Amino acid sequence: MKAVPKVNTDGLYLEDVLVDDAFSGVVPFYTENLPELPTKPGQPEPEATPEDVQPGDTPGQDPVIAGYIVGIPVPPGLFHPRFDLTAWRQYQDSIQAAEAAYQEAMSAWNSTPEEERGGRPVLNIPPMPALWIEGLTPQEIERITAPQPQALSELDRLGTELVARELEMLEIRRQNETLGAQVVGLELRLLSLEGNPSEGGETFV
Incomplete structure (x- = not known):
């Protein structure tokens, strides 16, 4: 088991959670979107909505993404880390594009006569960008780092x-x-x- 960050839908760090050692990538966690039913006098209150529900746990209900479990460690030096979900999606798109280009190149290479093939195509995965950024504004950082009266x-x-x-x-x-x-x-x-x-x-x- 290992501890990985858990973020909300804006990417702001919430806490660490334990996952399997093989876990990687970014996986959403869900909360039920239950309709609010009016209660009558004498009837018990509806049960509280569970925080973490995976899709399919409740038939007929539409799960709502409550946040993400991120398999990428938080770098030191951030006051309130925020995971850049947009940059992560763009990075995944670039990986898919690189894999598609590699498959196309491999298909062309395999269909070419052996004496005319040349070098075997190489899969070029783009480097991962910096996905953890500061979640606080400079004004907020200045406020919390200002010397406090002892x-x-x-x-x-x-x-x-x-x-x-x-x-x-x-x-x-x-x-x-x-x-x-x-x-x-x-x-x-x-x-x-x-x-x-x-x-x-x-x-x-």
Whole structure:
């Protein structure tokens, strides 16, 4: 068994699935296209539609392609891989065209007298293009790769709160010292007034 990518109908990667080691190519998987029947009070709800149903599993129903199982590994470096289904179909068409040309050339070669045949035709399969591409836009990639503010750890958070409390205590202490100095000044002023009664007043006998 081996793990291969599973994509949706747009080619976007969904998950890996296990298949036989001999699996290759691109194979669709299906979901049932069941009509929605109205339910009456007291009747049970219709059963949920299975996600993966192969054609012919349900007679009389038209299966709908839900995605594809791809036997081509995903290359590294893609944020959200997307399998280019259009390029894959074009590649299959080019292989079929190459095979058809080879069969035609072989038929002509076999029908030619041996002394006039020349070299045996060769099947030229076109090279496979890059079928996995980036599924995200540059803006989406920039957004997810932008530096994110680091969340404070519990220790950092407690340290920050402790520093804030110490600063509050220092401010309260400063205010208390200022008020204490004002009180001392008032007491000294009162003592000064008590020790020096006002002069110039008249004394009555």
